[in-house]
Structures are given as structure tokens and as C-alpha cells.
Amino acid sequence: MNLSRPLGLIAALLALTTLYALPTFAPRAMVQDLFGILTLLVLAMNWNMLAGFAGLVSVGQQAFVGIGAYAMFAAVILMGLDPLVGVLIGGLAAAAFAVPMAFFAFRLNGAYFAIGTWVVADIARLAISQWKALGGGTGTSLPKGTAKDMAFVGPIKEALGVSTAAAADALTFWLMLTLAVAMLATSYVFLRSRMGLGLQAIRDNENAARSVGVDPLRIKAAVFVLAGFVTGLCGALAFIQITRVTPDAAFSVIDWTAFVIFITVIGGIGTLPGPIVGVIVFYALQRLLADYGTVYLIVLGCLGIAVMLFARRGLWGLFTDRSGIDPFPLTHRPPTSLALRHGDLK
Amino acid sequence: MIWIDTLAQGLLLGGLYALFAAGLSLVFGIMRLVNLAHGDLIILGAYLILTIAHATGLHPFVAVLLAAPLMFGLGWALQTFLLNRVLGNDILPPLLVTFGLSVVIQNGLLSAFTADSQKLTAGAIEAQSMDLGIVTLGVMPVLTFASAVAVVFALNQLFYRTALGRAFRATSDDAVTAQLMGIHPQRVFAMATGIAMVVATIAALYLGTRANFDPSIGPARLLYAFEAVIIGGLGSLWGTLAGGVVIGLAQAIGASVNPEWQILSGHLAFVLVLLIRPRGLFPRAND
Amino acid sequence: MSPLLQIAGLTAHYGDFQALFGVDLTLGQGETIAIIGANGAGKTTLMRAVTGVARVTAGAVTLAGDNITRLSAPDILVCGIAMVPEGRKLFASLTVEENLLIGAHARQGNGFWTLERVQSLFPILKERRHSPGTALSGGQQQMVAIGRALMSNPQVLLCDELSLGLAPVVIKEIYAAFPQIKSSGTSIIVVEQDIGQALRVADHVHCMMEGRITLSGRPDTLSRDAIHDAYFGVSHA
Ligand SMILES: Nc1ncnc2c1ncn2[C@@H]1O[C@H](COP(=O)(O)OP(=O)(O)OP(=O)(O)O)[C@@H](O)[C@H]1O
Ligand SMILES: [Mg+2]
Numbered sequence: 001m002n003l004s005r006p007l008g009l010i011a012a013l014l015a016l017t018t019l020y021a022l023p024t025f026a027p028r029a030m031v032q033d034l035f036g037i038l039t040l041l042v043l044a045m046n047w048n049m050l051a052g053f054a055g056l057v058s059v060g061q062q063a064f065v066g067i068g069a070y071a072m073f074a075a076v077i078l079m080g081l082d083p084l085v086g087v088l089i090g091g092l093a094a095a096a097f098a099v100p101m102a103f104f105a106f107r108l109n110g111a112y113f114a115i116g117t118w119v120v121a122d123i124a125r126l127a128i129s130q131w132k133a134l135g136g137g138t139g140t141s142l143p144k145g146t147a148k149d150m151a152f153v154g155p156i157k158e159a160l161g162v163s164t165a166a167a168a169d170a171l172t173f174w175l176m177l178t179l180a181v182a183m184l185a186t187s188y189v190f191l192r193s194r195m196g197l198g199l200q201a202i203r204d205n206e207n208a209a210r211s212v213g214v215d216p217l218r219i220k221a222a223v224f225v226l227a228g229f230v231t232g233l234c235g236a237l238a239f240i241q242i243t244r245v246t247p248d249a250a251f252s253v254i255d256w257t258a259f260v261i262f263i264t265v266i267g268g269i270g271t272l273p274g275p276i277v278g279v280i281v282f283y284a285l286q287r288l289l290a291d292y293g294t295v296y297l298i299v300l301g302c303l304g305i306a307v308m309l310f311a312r313r314g315l316w317g318l319f320t321d322r323s324g325i326d327p328f329p330l331t332h333r334p335p336t337s338l339a340l341r342h343g344d345l346k
Numbered sequence: 347m348i349w350i351d352t353l354a355q356g357l358l359l360g361g362l363y364a365l366f367a368a369g370l371s372l373v374f375g376i377m378r379l380v381n382l383a384h385g386d387l388i389i390l391g392a393y394l395i396l397t398i399a400h401a402t403g404l405h406p407f408v409a410v411l412l413a414a415p416l417m418f419g420l421g422w423a424l425q426t427f428l429l430n431r432v433l434g435n436d437i438l439p440p441l442l443v444t445f446g447l448s449v450v451i452q453n454g455l456l457s458a459f460t461a462d463s464q465k466l467t468a469g470a471i472e473a474q475s476m477d478l479g480i481v482t483l484g485v486m487p488v489l490t491f492a493s494a495v496a497v498v499f500a501l502n503q504l505f506y507r508t509a510l511g512r513a514f515r516a517t518s519d520d521a522v523t524a525q526l527m528g529i530h531p532q533r534v535f536a537m538a539t540g541i542a543m544v545v546a547t548i549a550a551l552y553l554g555t556r557a558n559f560d561p562s563i564g565p566a567r568l569l570y571a572f573e574a575v576i577i578g579g580l581g582s583l584w585g586t587l588a589g590g591v592v593i594g595l596a597q598a599i600g601a602s603v604n605p606e607w608q609i610l611s612g613h614l615a616f617v618l619v620l621l622i623r624p625r626g627l628f629p630r631a632n633d
Numbered sequence: 634m635s636p637l638l639q640i641a642g643l644t645a646h647y648g649d650f651q652a653l654f655g656v657d658l659t660l661g662q663g664e665t666i667a668i669i670g671a672n673g674a675g676k677t678t679l680m681r682a683v684t685g686v687a688r689v690t691a692g693a694v695t696l697a698g699d700n701i702t703r704l705s706a707p708d709i710l711v712c713g714i715a716m717v718p719e720g721r722k723l724f725a726s727l728t729v730e731e732n733l734l735i736g737a738h739a740r741q742g743n744g745f746w747t748l749e750r751v752q753s754l755f756p757i758l759k760e761r762r763h764s765p766g767t768a769l770s771g772g773q774q775q776m777v778a779i780g781r782a783l784m785s786n787p788q789v790l791l792c793d794e795l796s797l798g799l800a801p802v803v804i805k806e807i808y809a810a811f812p813q814i815k816s817s818g819t820s821i822i823v824v825e826q827d828i829g830q831a832l833r834v835a836d837h838v839h840c841m842m843e844g845r846i847t848l849s850g851r852p853d854t855l856s857r858d859a860i861h862d863a864y865f866g867v868s869h870a
Contacts, residue, residue, distance in 0.1 A: 509734075509738065512738075513735070516726075516727060516735050518726070519726050520722060520724060522686060523718060523722040525685075525706035525707050525710075526706060526710060526718060527707075527735050527736055527738050527785075528707045528710040528738050528739025528740075529707055529735075529738055530705070
């Protein structure tokens with residue numbers, strides 16, 4: 001028991017080092033694959049923060065991905081900035097959008113918040129479709145040579161002895177990996193802080209939290225805007241690699257929100273490692289069912305439903321309950337009650 | 347004169363949106379459940395009507411009579427075996443379950459019917475119109491609107507004039523005390539979802555005869571329906587009809603300026619109404 | 634003759650908290666019994682356990698020889714136990730008349746109590762029949778709640794703190810209806826904090842404390858002191 005923590009830490013460090021070293025030895029396709037997984041992981045950790053800890057079930061996260069991506073494209077194409085600066089602008093633009101979005105969506109309670117955020121994301125998609133300078137409804141591509149001129153790509157290319165494209169992939173991979181690690185570390189620290197515990201108290205009982213002096217609205221709004229920022233960063237970074245943007249792709253509810261929701265739910269909503277577990281399951285499923293078209297989406301949906309019916313804290317919750325081991329104790333456990341709304345419907 | 351035409355089109359379009367929304371409104375009013383698969387269930391209904399019409403050669407208006415009881419059964423089963431298990435204080439499980447359902451239905455339809463557009467063919471009636479002097483209205487849109495009014499009227503009668511409606515309201519007020527009256531809340535919920543699915547089938551009939559549909563268009567219908575419910579005020583069925591009309595008018599006016607602005611205008615009208623009247627146009631007193 | 638309602642060793646929990654400790658109680662046909670006890674004694678929990686609203690963890694409830702312990706609340710109503718819940722719990726979106734009618738929701742067949750009979754028992758309910766149930770005064774609401782329970786024609790009527798928050802004259806008016814309810818053949822359990830009222834209506838009185846019955850007897854044989862001690866937990870040392 002006492003050994004499990006340091007051992008786990010060593011394993012985690014080893015895994016992390018391997019991941020960082022990956023572009024130096026692994027084939028480019030594998031780096032790209034992992035980049036995709038890391039993208040979903042970052043999105044899932046953000047959504048978990050919102051839905052799992054702040055009780056904000058957003059179905060509009062694609063708004064931040066889309067706005068982050070488009071802001072990055074605007075920075076590169078219209079202002080001639082470096083894409084990496086564009087990524088930062090993407091994050092800031094998404095955060096800026098999150099403020100009015102929160103102002104609006106926070107008027108909607110509970111379940112209606114979910115569809116409200118969805119509507120706002122659709123508004124963002126339709127509005128951006130009107131932005132003719134970035135191709136309107138048909139979208140646009142990053143100019144040729146963008147990757148080559150991107151900061152750090154030259155040195156990486158020389159150091160690794162790879163093509164420009166591979167060097168750009170390595171760079172975006174490292175950035176996404178760093179974003180994921182930073183997100184994980186910040187979440188851990190935040191959730192164990194006074195504010196984080198307050199947040200979980202709010203989720204479990206808003207009135208009780210209010211009575212001990214936590215302002216639910218302020219914390220929730222802060223989490224919402226911060227999640228918007230990171231989601232925007234992530235979206236912008238993802239589209240550097242995709243190199244082509246359209247409103248439908250950048251604001252896709254399936255790609256950027258539905259997958260993310262299932263990943264989090266299956267892995268374990270309201271648990272810190274849940275998104276990591278979920279993203280592994282998701283990737284495995286996708287691989288396993290690659291030849292069967294949309295079947296993996298059906299399986300994913302059914303899995304999500306099954307988890308909600310039989311194991312609300314997902315695979316990670318099952319693991320900690322069964323084994324009694326929880327390497328990431330948050331001291332404050334999410335509710336496991338199955339109590340019906342009106343008391344016990346016997 | 348073109349203005350009157352636009353307004354008339356918008357009003358009638360609102361009828362279709364009210365049909366999308368009525369079932370959602372009913373279910374929310376009774377069990378505070380937001381069914382994220384509602385749009386996809388409407389599309390499922392359209393495919394069901396299509397399948398029945400193809401298999402039997404029946405006119406869609408007749409096929410809907412066969413589809414409706416099947417959809418009722420589906421709604422009943424869905425509530426009994428799935429949704430009743432996740433209703434509770436925590437809003438997350440029902441949301442995620444219905445979201446999962448939405449993805450499952452969408453992709454199930456996709457594997458069964460491919461992504462090709464389909465349409466229910468109603469024959470000559472589709473092209474017929476009535477000349478009212480100042481405006482000319484299509485018979486189908488008028489029929490849609492009339493059906494929406496009829497559905498809302500019927501649901502209101504059910505809600506306020508029947509024993510079942512009384513049980514709906516009592517359960518919605520206080521499910522525990524309702525049990526002391528011999529009411530099984532879960533059975534009441536199953537009836538409500540069944541009825542909502544019958545309304546969804548009627549919506550599907552008009553959706554499918556008026557325009558093309560494919561498996562992917564459910565979520566957009568959910569958004570329109572949701573907007574209508576919220577604009578109307580939670581739990582008010584006539585409000586839902588009014589909400590549908592607001593969205594329909596906004597879309598028609600937006601489209602008349604620029605066809606690309608149709609959907610956007612509807613969404614913006616929704617945001618606007620909500621900013622001015624957070625509880626919608628006709629909020630129920632005790633919510 | 635076996636009693637109409639028999640409660641044996643009834644135990645109930647709220648999560649880890651045990652609220653009832655093996656309660657035994659019997660109610661004969663046509664009898665009225667009263668349960669008294671301080672706040673938190675477990676009276677409401679006992680009522681809720683009998684009607685299937687609270688989960689029973691041990692023991693049994695038998696009605697006319699049938700074990701009804703594990704039945705759901707709606708099924709227990711159908712078997713013939715109706716409750717006037719603590720705090721009246723009228724349905725806010727139903728009118729007075731609808732509140733009465735919903736009491737007959739699961740009723741099968743005929744019985745003494747009809748809408749007309751209930752309305753003549755409490756004439757105000759006819760006068761105000763179209764008002765929302767919750768728009769009435771506390772006493773009038775209590776009458777609706779009693780009428781609503783009677784509409785199912787129960788064999789056993791449970792009344793949880795009818796007098797709660799009501800003026801003495803209103804309490805008197807409500808209890809004035811009891812002889813008629815009894816004469817309709819209904820057996821009654823009243824839960825009361827108003828000891829005087831309880832002693833007046835009941836054939837048998839049981840005193841509860843901390844989830845147990847601590848004293849039982851006929852009103853005329855129980856001394857004030859004994860009740861006082863059972864009520865406040867003073868032991869006869
Ligand atoms: N829903 C609940 N959850 C947890 N504990 C409860 C609940 N309801 C009651 N209790 C506890 O069970 C015990 C018995 O409560 P109960 O309501 O049965 O008392 P009572 O005798 O009806 O009191 P009163 O005269 O105040 O109505 C109390 O200690 C109370 O705190
Ligand atoms: Mg009590």
C-alpha cells in the first residue's frame with residue numbers, strides 16, 4: 001500500500017518520458033495518432049472539469065474548438081502571424097467568447113443548460129459561416145509553407161533529421177502533450193485546493209455550499225471560461241495539424257463534444273483519471289471496430305448508457321471501488337446516490 | 347405584400363416547430379426530463395412511416411396510423427426500461443443516457459437506411475395551395491399548422507380534463523404523495539413518454555412530407571423544439587405553440603433577407619427572448 | 634378475532650440511521666388508536682413505513698391476514714390503507730375537487746365515501762371546489778387532505794399530526810368529523826402531539842420515544858405522570 005504510490009509515480013514518469021521521446025523514434029503515423037488521442041484527452045479533461053466537478057453539462061464545447069481554430073486561421077491568414085501565436089490567440093478568443101456564452105447559458109437551469117450551450121455553439125458555427133474572408137461555409141486552408149515557417153520547426157527538423165512536415169507534427173505533438181500534462185497537474189492541484197473543494201461541494205449540494213460562503217456562480221463562471229480557454233487552445237493546435245478548416249468540421253458536435261462526453265463517462269466522470277481511461281478505451285474501440293463503419297459509434301453510445309445505468313463513476317470508479325486503491329484521492333467523493341428525485345420511489 | 351407572405355410562411359412553419367416541441371414540452375412538464383434524443387426519435391418516426399408506406403403501399407397519412415401505436419410502444423418501453431432508472435436528483439444520468447440514445451439512433455438509422463435523403467410522398471396535395479386574396483398558402487403548411495393547434499388542444503384537454511391528466515399533474519407536483527393516492531409514478535411517466543412519441547410521429551409525418559430528411563438532421567430539430575419550449579415557458583403547451591411560431595417567424599424573416607440567415611435568425615430570436623424574459627413568454631405559476 | 638392491522642417488529646432506517654426499533658402495534662376492526670411522542674420520536678417514519686413510502690428493513694405489516702410489508706406504496710393504498718400525510722401535501726396544480734378525485738384514482742368498486750359524502754362532511758370543500766388546493770387556509774387544507782384519503786374508501790386511515798399549526802377551534806372542527814368517519818367502518822390511527830386531543834379520540838394510546846413504543850394503554854387507565862415520563866424519557870427509578 002505504501003509502496004504503490006512511489007511505484008505508480010515512477011511508472012508515470014517513465015511513461016511520460018517515453019511519450020516525450022516518441023517523435024525521435026516512432027513513425028510519423030503513430031505520432032499523428034497519438035496527437036489525436038491527446039487532443040481528445042485534453043478536451044475530455046476540460047469537459048470532466050465542467051460536468052464532473054462544476055455540474056455544468058455543456059453540449060457546446062465545439063464552439064470553443066471552432067472559435068479557437070478559426071481565430072488561429074485568421075491570425076495566420078489575415079494577420080500573417082506565426083501559427084503558434086495563432087494558437088494563443090485561439091485560446092484567448094475562445095475564452096472571450098465564453099464570457100457572453102456563460103452570461104446567457106447560466107440563465108438556463110440544469111438540463112436546459114445543456115441544450116442552451118448547444119444552441120450557442122450552433123450560432124457560432126452559423127456566424128462563422130458568414131465570414132467570407134475565411135471561406136464562408138466552405139472553409140479554407142492554411143497557406144502552403146506555413147508549417148515550414150513555424151517557429152522551432154527548423155531546429156527540430158535538423159535535430160531529428162526528418163522532413164518539415166514530420167518536424168511540425170513533432171512540435172504540435174509536444175505542445176499537445178504538454179497541454180495534457182499541464183491540464184492534469186492543474187486539475188489535481190485545483191481540485192485539492194479550497195476553491196476546488198468548494199466546487200465539489202457546490203456540485204453535491206448548492207445550498208449547503210452557499211451557506212458556507214462559497215459563491216457557486218463565480219466559481220462556475222471561472223471554470224467555464226478557463227475550460228473555454230484551454231478548449232480553444234486545443235482546437236487551434238488540432239487544426240494546425242489538420243491544416244484545413246470548415247465550419248462543419250470545426251464546430252462538429254460529434255467530433256469535439258459527443259466523443260469527449262462518452263470518453264469521460266466511460267472512463268469515469270468526476271474522477272481525475274477517468275478521461276485517461278476513457279480515451280484508451282475509445283481508441284481501442286475505434287481500432288477494433290474500424291472496419292464496421294458507424295458501428296463503433298453505436299457501441300460507444302450503448303457503453304455510455306450502460307455506464308450510466310450500472311456504474312455511474314465509470315471504469316475508474318469501478319476499479320477504485322473494487323480494489324480500494326485510489327492513487328488520486330480528492331478527499332471529496334462525488335455523489336454515488338441513486339436516490340430518486342422525489343425521495344424513494346419504491 | 348411580400349411581407350405578409352413572409353409572415354404567413356413563418357407562422358405556418360411555426361406550426362411544424364410546435365409539433366416538434368409538443369412532446370418535449372409534455373415530458374418536461376411531467377417529469378422534468380430533457381430528452382436529448384427527441385429530434386432523433388422524430389426522424390426515427392419518419393423512417394418508420396416511410397418503411398410502412400413502402401411495405402404496404404399505403405399513403406403516408408394512413409401509414410402514420412400504424413406507426414403511431416408502434417412509436418407509443420417504443421416510448422413506453424424506453425421510459426420503463428431505461429429512463430425511469432436514471433430519473434433522479436442528479437441531472438447528469440438522464441442527459442447522458444438520452445445523448446447516448448441520440449447517437450445510437452442516428453447511427454442505427456445510418457446503417458439501416460444509408461445517408462441518402464428520403465421523402466414521404468403524399469401525392470397531389472403537396473403541390474396544392476389556397477388563394478386567400480392577400481396571400482397564397484400551401485395546403486400542406488396549413489394542414490401542418492392546423493394539426494399543431496389540434497395536437498396542443500388535445501394535449502391540453504388530456505392534461506386538464508381527464509383522470510390521466512390529473513395523475514400527470516399530481517405526479518409532477520409531488521411524486522411521493524402521488525404514490526399515496528395509488529399512482530405508480532413510473533407507469534405515469536411511461537404513458538407520458540408514449541404519448542410524446544405519438545406526437546413525435548405526427549411531427550414526423552409533416553417533416554417527411556414537406557422536405558427531405560436523412561439520419562443526421564435530428565439534433566437540429568431538437569434545437570428548434572427546445573427553443574420553442576423555452577420561449578413558450580416551461581410546462582405551458584399553448585406557450586410551446588407560441589414559441590414555435592416565434593421561431594418560425596424569425597426564421598422566415600431572416601430567410602427573406604438572406605437565405606443563409608434562416609437558422610441563425612431563429613437562434614438569435616431565442617437568445618433575445620430569453621435575455622428579455624428569462625422564464626419565457628407564458629411561464630407556469632408554480633415552477 | 635385477529636386484528637385488522639398488525640405491525641410486528643417493524644424496523645426502518647434512513648441510510649445508516651435507524652429510526653424504528655422493532656415496533657409492535659395492533660389495530661382492531663373499528664378501533665381508533667393514537668400514537669403520541671415528542672419531535673423526532675419516529676411517528677411519521679412509522680406511518681411512512683406502514684404505507685410503503687419509507688423502506689422497511691425488518692419486521693412485518695399484516696392487513697386482514699395478508700402480509701403487505703414489501704408492497705409498493707400505491708399497492709398498499711389499493712389494499713386499503715390511506716394516509717393523511719404530515720403537512721397535508723395537497724397537489725398545488727390541482728383544484729380542491731381534483732385533489733379529492735385523485736384520492737379515488739386507484740379505487741375499485743363502490744364504497745361509502747363519494748365526492749358528495751366528503752363534500753357534505755366538510756361543506757367548505759364544495760364551496761371552494763374550483764380553488765387551487767393550496768389557496769385554502771391550513772384548516773381547510775387539512776379537510777381536503779382527510780377527504781382525499783377517504784375517497785379511496787380505506788379500511789385503515791392514518792392521520793399524521795392533523796392539528797399541526799392549527800388553532801384549537803379549527804382542530805375541534807376537524808375532529809368533529811371523526812364519529813362519522815368511524816361509523817363508516819374505517820379504523821383509524823392518529824399521530825398527535827396534542828395529548829389531550831389524542832386521549833379524547835382514541836380507544837388505545839401508544840407513546841413513542843426514540844423509535845420505540847414505550848407506553849401503551851387505554852386513555853382512562855394511563856396516568857398523566859406515566860404519559861409525561863414516557864413522552865420526555867424520564868425513567869421510573
Ligand atoms: N428523510 C430522512 N432522512 C434522514 N433521517 C430522517 C428522515 N426523516 C426523519 N429522519 C429522522 O428519523 C427520526 C424520526 O423522524 P420522524 O419524522 O419519524 O419523527 P416524528 O416523530 O414524526 O417527529 P415530528 O413530531 O417532529 O413530526 C428523526 O431523528 C429524524 O431526524
Ligand atoms: Mg412527524
